[in-house]
Amino acid sequence: MRRPSELPPHLRHRPFSTAEARAAALGRGRTRARDLVSPCHGVRVAATAADTLLGRVHALAAVTDAVVSHLSAAALWGFPLPSGLGADAIVHLTSQPGHRAVRRKNVIGHQQFLAPEEIITGAHVRCTSPVRTWFDLANILSLDDLVIAGDFLLRRRQPLCTLSELDAYLPGRKGKPGSRNATHARTLMRPRTDSPKETELRLLLLRHGLPEPGINVPMFDATGGWIQDPDMSYEREKVALQYDGGHHADPGQRRSDIFRDERARDAGWRVVVLTQWDLTPFRPGMEPTAVSRVRAALLERGWVPAPASRPSRRPAPSPTAPPDRNGR
Incomplete structure (x- = not known):
């Protein structure tokens, strides 16, 4: 079987339209050769090109x-x-x-x-x-x-x-x-986050009535030396929250985490380390352990929940109720 002729330099390393092929004097037989594939109608690209989203949108951009x-x-x-x-x-x-x-x-x-x-x-x-x-x-x-x-x-x-x-x-x-x-x-939304899971954790805590933690606020020791920037923290109660994803299972990272948290505890902080297991309730309707663990740490450090507001005895008007005869 004959080897396909070499493509013109400007068509070799990118998707190109059949109109471009005709302009380069390539016949129909060349555009149907085995070294080319058609990622979408009217476009050709090298058969060895990886099938990625960028590759597909690049091909569509050609036509x-x-x-x-x-x-x-x-x-x-x-x-x-x-x-x-x-x-x-x-x-x-x-x-x-x-x-x-x-x-x-x-x-x-x-x-x-x-x-x-x-x-x-x-x-x-x-x-x-x-x-x-x-x-x-x-x-x-x-x-x-x-x-x-x-x-x-x-x-x-x-x-x-x-x-x-x-x-x-x-x-x-x-x-x-x-x-x-x-x-x-x-x-x-809050700026300066490091991972989607940290945002998920913050929203979970707020939804369950806990105060909003600070994000990556620097922690210092008694001499003013920097210790770490915990993922989230409550400065007044000195409670630090760390979300450990899968990469924290690496032995080297784990040693670094232990040293990090020990320094924080030596400075008087309560450190709560959370994982995906803490975000997912064990059963539907059950409170995630992340909420119960953070609440317990805050209460231990003197946090007092705001009293629940008393419901009004007068029922609120229905937003879909039609106006009365006087237009009210």
Whole structure:
């Protein structure tokens, strides 16, 4: 069997459209050779190319003028997303008004206006900006998952957006689909987090009536020497919370964690180390052990829960009740 002829240099290491192939004087036989595959209609790429989300959107970019958006953009930016959303299987593309939404297999096409600052041009594709991508998730994710994605946007190391940039952006989206969800999530988002699980833990504690902990607040000893930045902490009660993910099982990391926590205890802190087991209730309706353990530590250190508010004897009016004859 004859070996396929070499491709022109400008087509060798990227997806290319059949129109580009014709412009390069490649015949139909060459574009159907065994060294090429068709990731989508009208596009060819080397058969050895890895089948990745970036590869698929790169191929689609060769034949559309659309912008990668929604879950696909979130996956490219690295947002933590719940499993089961199909972020890697289905490609989301947004077309500007005046252009038809993309209609292709395994593609969800959107049509909406994107301002120039909401589009980032990368080496291979155009993608919605991090803040616009997060906003587009507001109609897709649950509130907690949207907050987790938002904390990732504002994370401590290499944040994708600043808090001031986000707060300047949201008013301009008022009234748009998802704006209420995004505004609600913003009230629960906090900058300088390190992991999605830390956000999940913080939201869990708040939901069960515990006070909000500080995030990565530096801890010092009596001489002013730095000890650590605990994941979360209550400075007044001197209670530190550490969430240990899977990488903390590494022997070297474990030794470092033990030394870290011993120094904190020597400085008078109560350290509560939590894992995934503490976040998940043993039975439906049962309080997660993370809540009971943190509550016990706070009570031990003198925290006094706020008294529960007494319910009003007068029933609140129904929000769906029709007005009376006088229009009230």
